[in-house]
Each structure stands twice: as C-alpha cells, then as structure tokens.
Amino acid sequence: MSSDSSQRVFQLKLDPLSGNSEWVVIEDNDELQETSNESLLATTSYLDMLNDSYRNKAFRLAIEKTVTKPCHVLDIGAGTGFLSMMAARAMGLNGKVTACEAYLPMAKLMRKVLHRNGMTKNINLINKRSDELEVGIDIPSRADVLVSEILDSELLGEGLIPTLQHAHDKLLVENPLTVPYRAVTYGQLVESSYLWKLHDLFGNEAEGSDGIHLVPTGLDTIIDVKSRQYPMHCDAIRKEIKLLSEPFKIFEFDFWKRPDSQGETEVQIKAIGDGNIHAVVSWWILQLDREGTVFYSTAPRWINSTANVGDRNWCDHWKQCVWLLPGKGMPVSKEEEVLLQATHTETSVSYNLIVQVPQTDRRQHDHRIGDLQLLLSPERIAAYGDSEWRLSMLAAVRNALQGKVNPLCVVADDSIFLTLLAANLSKTSHLKALFPGLRGKGAQYVRTVSKANGFSMDHVEVPEQRKACLTMHDTHEKKIDLLIGEPYYYGNEGMLPWQNLRFWKERTLLDPVLSEDALVMPCKGILKACAMSLPDLWSSRRCLGELEGFDHSIVNTTLGACGELPALKEGPYLPFSIWQCGEIKDLSETFTILEFDCSKPISSCYGKAQVQFTEHGICHGFVLWMDWVMDAENSIIASTGPDQRYWKQGVKLLAKPIAVGIHGSQSTSEFGSAVMEAFFDPSNSELIIKHTFS
DSSP states (O other): OOOOOSEEEEEEEEOTTTEEEEEEEEOOOSSSHHHHHHHHTSSSSSHHHTOOOOHHHHHHHHHHHHSSSSEEEESSSSSTTTHHHHHHHHHHHSSSEEEOOOOOOHHHHHHHHHHHHHHHHTTEOOSOGGGOOOOTTTTOOOOOEEEEEEOTTSHHHHHHHHHHIIIIIIIIEEEEESSSOEEEEEEEEOOOHHHTTTTHHHHHHTTSSOOSSSOOOTTTEEEOOOOOEEEEEEGGGGGGGEOSOOOOOEEEEETSSSSSSSSEEEEEEEOOEEEEEEEEEEEEEEOOOOSOOOOEEEEEEEETOOGGGGOOOOOSOOOOEEEOEEEEEEEETTTOEEEEEEOOOOOEEEEEEEEEOOOSOOOOOOOOGGGOOEOOOOHHHHHHHOHOOOOOHHHHOOOOTTTTTSEEEEEOOOOOOHHHHHHHHHSSSSSEEOTTTHHHHHHHHHHHHGGGGTTTTEEEEEOSSSSOOTTTTTTOOOEEEEOOOOSSSSTTTTGGGGGHHHHHHHHHTTTTGGEEEEEEEEEEEEEEEEEOOHHHHHHHHHHHOTTEEEGGGGGGGTTTBBOOOTTOOOOOEEEEEESSSSHHHHHHHHEEEEEEEEOOOOOOEEEEEEEEEEEEEEEEEEEEEEEEETTSOOOOOOOOOTTTTTTEEEEEEEEEEEEEEEEEOSSSSSOOOOEEEEETTTTHHHHHHHHOOO
C-alpha cells in the first residue's frame, strides 16, 4: 500500500508468536532497510517465475515477433524489468519503454537490474499502479504496444481485466499490439476421493465414530469452503483422479481489445465414463503472438496439445485450479450430457453444473445459515473429516479429563473440534474457548451446534473480545485445570509449521491462572526433519544468471535464491506442501532436532541432531515439520510431516546440491552424514537452524 505519490510504502508485518501485526515503512532509499526489503521479496514467487525458462523463451520469441520497429512500449507489472529489457532490445536505440511497477521493493530491485544491464536510458521506470498513470503527466503519449504478465493460476486473480480496461481506455492507442495476444481457459470434469475430502465435511464426518457433529444434519453447510478456484499441482494426484470428460474450452480473453467486466458461457459436455463429478480442473493457454506460433500452457501433464510440447519446467508460480462441487458430487453415466455454466467477474471464475436427469441424492442446504457460516480452507475441512485424526484427539482429551471434577478447561486456539469434544465429554466442566482468530464467528457457531452435540451453552463461554492474557476475574476466580489446542490458528495455514509455537507463547501468558497440576495439551512440540532430494523445487529457486541475454544475478540475494550466494547470506525457510513439489525422495530417516516443552513457560532452547543418510542421491535440502505430542505418555502424536497432506512443511534448500550416501559407500565424493543444530529465541520469534556435512 503506497501512502501517497512520495516514495514510501507501508507493509503489514505479522508476529507469528503473538498473532499481532504492525505496519512497517519502506522508504525509497537504496541505503536504508535493505535487509527488510530482502525479507519481503524472498518469499514471493518472482524467483520461481524467472527460473521458468519455458516462459522466458516464449515471451522473448513473442516480443521479437511483435516489437519490430521503434515505438512506445508499456510494460505493466514490470517486476525485474525482464519484459521491458527484451522490448527495448528488440527496438534498438530509437524506441521508448515505460515500465510500471507499483510495489516499491520490486521497483528498487528493478532499478539495479536495469543499471547492471545498461538499460537505464532505454526504460523509464514509474513506481505507480498503472491506473494511476496519466498521459501528458507520467507518460508523454499513449503506448503502441503493451507487454505484461499480470496473471495468476486462475488467470484473472491479479486484476487482469480492470488493468486491461484502464489501459485501453487511457494508456494505449486504438488497436494496440500486445504480448500476450490472447488467453483461453479450459476445463475437465474429474472424480477424486481426495478432492472430495477437501470440502464435504458432512459426508466424511458421517463415517466417523466419535459422536461429534461439526456439521449437524440440517446445518450441513454451516462449515464450508469458499466458492472459488483453488490452485493445485494436479499432476501430484494424477493416480487418484478419474477423468470424466474430454477437455473443453471455457473463456477466451483478448489482450488486444478492452475486456468485459463480466461474462457468461454454457458448455455442453458429454461424460466419457461412469462416476461422481467431484471437481472441475481448469488451466489456461496463452497465445503470445498474433500469428499463433508461440504458446505457453499451464495444463496438467496428462493433456496432450501443441502448447504442451517440450520439456516444461516444474513451477510453483502457476498451477492448475480446482473448483470443488458441493456435497458428494454429481453422479453421471457414460455418454450422459452435462451442462456447465461458467461466469467470470473482474477477478474470478465460477461454475455451475446441471445434468438432464434430476438427482435424488443431493442434499438440501439450509439457507437460513447466512452469516453463521464458517468458511475454512480445504485442508482444514479435510483434517476435520479425517477419522484417524479425530479419534486420536478424542483419546487425548478423554484421558486429560479423566478424574477431574468440575474442571475449568480452556481451548487456547481456534479448534472448534476440540471445543465441541471437550464440551461433549465433560458435562460438569466449565469450558472457555478463546478463538483468537475466529472470535465472534466461533462463538456463534458453537451456540448453533451445541444442542446437536449434546451439551448446553450454560457451561461454555467464548469471550467477545480478544485479550492478551486472562486474569482470575476472567476465569471467575478459578484456575485453569486443562489447557488445550491442536494447535491451529485460523488464517495461518500458509505459515511455517513451527510458527504454531504461538500456542506455547499463549500458554506462557496464561501461566498465572494455571493450577499447579494443570494439564497442557499438547505437552510438547518436536521439530522433526528429513534430508530430501528435491530437484524440481531446488531448480525453481536456484540462483539466476543470464536470462535470454540479460544478467539477473544481482537479484539473487534479495529474492532468497539457493546457489552461489555471498558469504553469510542464506536463502529463507519456505512453506511448501512437499507432496506437490514435483520429484521428491527421502535420503535419511526422520530425525528430531529440537523439543519444546509446552508444560513449562516459553524459553530459549537448543537442539542438535546427527543425520545419517540411508539412500544414495543428491540432497537438495532439509524438510522440517512439527510433531505435537498430545499426552504425557507420548502415545498420541499429531504430525504435520510430509506424509500428511493437510499441512505445509518448512523447506531449507542448500546453497549447492550435495551427493550423499550410506555409510560404507565406496564413492569418496559422497557425504555419509550431517549435523543439524537449532536454536529458538522467543524474544524475536526466530528459529535458527544450521547444518554441516561430513
């Protein structure tokens, strides 16, 4: 967010241990706050996008075919200036390029790239949003050519339509040349039990045996996912997908003319097999040049088309998208006709499916839910529907409550499941659910489903306002006997797994109101790790050199690249769903680095682990996660490791991939072991992890 036309930006910064956020100021001064700027950009997708050689070559070919003579080129969302420099080179010395980049840290980095490549005189960089530009003030005249790449996995999510509308109205000549020239979205109907579990909590919960009803009958949409397309590497679940249709075309967007804000289309689709339609998988294909000779596709690898020819890079900046159908899906028979109704707004696409034969097994949603509905992430829905996870939590809470008379139980996090579970298991307890993220929504939800779960709200309390810590007044002069959490904090699904140590911080703040024999669950957090081969992920984050003839090495440190970085500079820890990271292979056994004792107040701690490699291979980094020990006997453990698809892991990529092997290897170039050390400092929420190979 820019404050005004002066070169200053305010960025929201979150403290993961406290849940508090603050605005930090980024000044347009290359001598100031370089470390802050690096941390802001290191977790973005810029590096992954620039490492996509398939994309880079496609844009170069299209720009060279389109910009054939001196003219005025406008680059919207210029990033590092890659497209601007290719356009300037294509024109020679006589043309002019206006590069528009609104994000100040990236604009500052672009200036360095332009200087490194001797392009500062050829390109006019403007640190503004494109809809803030005015002809005659910011740019001398309307542009003849538009080059841009403001695309997300859904195509429209980064504001493509309103950006093009303003550009055609105010910034471009009539009938301009554009790169890209056109984008077409495609879809396919699929059946997948995994995708079904990501949204149908009612259906999955019905198979459970714990007696808890997060979505009671008649209120089966009180918990739901947001109706939107979800980016996902669908190739990772190809073996779990049954294709129920051929690919079909949905929308076409021409960059060279002004797009409409909204659009609708209907597609008649014939089923190619019997099954249940659980989702629409979609992707897009860019036609980058007017003649239709240069293409880029985000289609899954099972799609055969001319745009998919070639060895495309695995990339994380663009994935396929998944639209989840409500309930158990839509049954279809082979050759049956299905009508797909698609609608797009300025920033999103939505679908509706209709079959010719009325379905008798579709549930009737209670439209009275209204504002009571909780919209959770698909991964959270799937976790709440996992019977094994639920039974482990049931055992942990039941054991913790055993023998306690009229206990005061506090749920410290946003777990609605633990709240209902504790209230159901102990009718004599007084339960206080803090819901730091859900807040009032959580209170409304618990009130609505309490009767269906067999408890009265007489002994359940949800504070209306979040407090930094509770006092004896807040607990009605009674000390807490049981403090529990998963831990899970609403809205924090994309964070590094150890940032849920926020539970430990909040347990510490509650220490004055904990009874002497209070049980804390989880009682311990364990930082686990595994050495892994991650060639696709490493390649997408590797250091940049020359890209299509332009030196980008100056961006490596700022963008958090792995590879030949300067001394004392290391890439960041990044949250990834490892199972979606392309080719992966375990090279060591799982090992423990560090333990966090949640039964005691938060404190600094240190851990060290010897890593023995059990497989030969190329080690690209370490994958880290948290195992939460729910009971003192260490018998109930909730893991967030790579085998669990509902949580992200943390990844530390090596500066250089290293050949490793088991002890006794005759290859002298291989390392047989490594040492990892970790230090946790609660004062600044930092977890520092170092490794050495031997």
